[in-house]
Amino acid sequence: GQRPGAVVAGGTGMIALGTDLVEWRRADGWGHLLGDNGSGAWIGRAGLEAAMRAHDGRRGGSPALLDRLRAVFGPAEELPGLLYPRSDRPAVLASFAPEVAACAGADAIAAEILRRAGVHIAEAAAAVCPKDGAEADGGCEVALTGGLFRMGEPLIGPVREELARLVPQARVTTGTGDPLTGALRIARALATDDLRLPHHPTMLSVQNTQNGSASSGCAATTARNGGPGPDGVPAHGAS
Numbered sequence: 001g002q003r004p005g006a007v008v009a010g011g012t013g014m015i016a017l018g019t020d021l022v023e024w025r026r027a028d029g030w031g032h033l034l035g036d037n038g039s040g041a042w043i044g045r046a047g048l049e050a051a052m053r054a055h056d057g058r059r060g061g062s063p064a065l066l067d068r069l070r071a072v073f074g075p076a077e078e079l080p081g082l083l084y085p086r087s088d089r090p091a092v093l094a095s096f097a098p099e100v101a102a103c104a105g106a107d108a109i110a111a112e113i114l115r116r117a118g119v120h121i122a123e124a125a126a127a128v129c130p131k132d133g134a135e136a137d138g139g140c141e142v143a144l145t146g147g148l149f150r151m152g153e154p155l156i157g158p159v160r161e162e163l164a165r166l167v168p169q170a171r172v173t174t175g176t177g178d179p180l181t182g183a184l185r186i187a188r189a190l191a192t193d194d195l196r197l198p199h200h201p202t203m204l205s206v207q208n209t210q211n212g213s214a215s216s217g218c219a220a221t222t223a224r225n226g227g228p229g230p231d232g233v234p235a236h237g238a239s
Contacts, residue, residue, distance in 0.1 A: 010148030018128030038120030040094030118158025145175030
């Protein structure tokens with residue numbers, strides 16, 4: 001339903017959006033060079049760094065992740081030449097995130113990477129979670145959506161733990177529906193004049209356009225979901 005809360009969309013990247021039904025708040029979603037902390041690309045890069053540390057014999061290396069690097073990419077010393085010329089570097093980095101998750105049960109370095117990712121995600125959620133009156137309304141609901149969270153408890157557990165410390169009234173849930181479901185709910189609310197979500201030039205904008213029919217002369221209202229990325233995050237936040 002249309003209520004105050006927050007949504008974190010995690011995949012190759014990561015973004016958090018929240019609303020108190022007065023305004024929208026955004027945290028992260030700035031891409032793998034400036035942010036997306038805790039995302040699939042972030043986890044994959046951290047895992048590859050730990051693998052390269054093991055290759056060099058430096059502290060903080062993970063032999064288990066080095067084995068997975070070699071299995072996925074080949075010789076470790078050839079990885080920079082494979083990775084740096086790619087225009088899809090975030091996706092390549094994110095492709096290694098499942099390897100980190102697979103090693104986390106038996107490898108302390110991999111487990112720590114997921115723990116740190118969970119802390120980053122919780123910090124973003126806390127930054128956008130509406131706080132005024134949230135406790136009286138039963139707490140701030142934070143919905144997690146996206147393929148990143150299929151990693152399960154090794155990632156979601158640290159998110160829940162850190163969020164409880166930062167925003168004690170927060171409740172972590174999973175997203176209901178998909179971006180299309182959210183868009184349809186917004187359209188339904190517009191059709192019944194029941195849209196409570198705040199308008200925003202990039203998160204959710206509503207345009208009034210003339211129908212063009214000489215017989216009716218009425219105005220048709222359309223919603224344009226201008227949120228970041230193809231995941232349709234603002235629509236998801238409305239679901």
